[in-house]
Amino acid sequence: MGTLRQTVPPYWHILPENGILVPMTAYQTIYDEAIGNYGLITVANAKELGINSSTLAKLAHRGRLERIAHGLYRIDKYVPSRDGFDAYACAVLSLGSDAYLWGPSALAIRRLCPTDPSRIYVATPARFRGKNRECLIVKDRMPCNDIDNIEGIRVQGICDAILSSQHIIMLDRLLEAISNAENQSLISAQQAHDITRELYIND
DSSP states (O other): OOHHHHHHOOTEEEOTTTOOOEEEHHHHHHHHHHHTTTTTEEEEHHHHHTHHHHHHHHHHHHTSSSEETTEEETTTTOOTTOOOHHHHHHHHHHTTTTTOOOOOHHHHHTTOOOOTTOEEEEESSSSSOOOOSEEEEESSSSOOOOOOEEEEEEEOHHHHHHHHBBBOOOOHHHHHHHHHHHHHHHSOOHHHHHHHHEEEEEE
């Protein structure tokens, strides 16, 4: 796909059934990219498609796009996903391509234990210069090698997420998360034992 984007002129599309080039508007190009990503398009994604930031701003001014955060837009008339992951996708993409769901939110997206639905925790290896909003808690300068991809969203690995959630989520709920993760074969019995031990040591 990356090769095609470099050889095909901007705003053109290759029909998969016959390989013919057909013209498309900037919005159509954006729509095709965003529809499979919670209706979202970043400035970086748009640039790969040959669409500059000024075009995105114009489409937003016309109401075809909604500006969600700096460098992040959503197409109009988007129907929210049934799984409710839209807020997670927005939160992560608003912090950049290296950001990921962290701690309690990494457990919440996996439905491993009850969490506070009014707060979304996102971590980024970069420095965050903004202010935490009431619904978005940012943990900056936190690189992570254990990242899972859940429905297109970068998410902290389960073991790290459980340990990161200590002193934010009650111990009995974290133990519930460990049990659920083990029962769903998301972690091994040894991992469950090691995480439980570390939680009690740090309690």
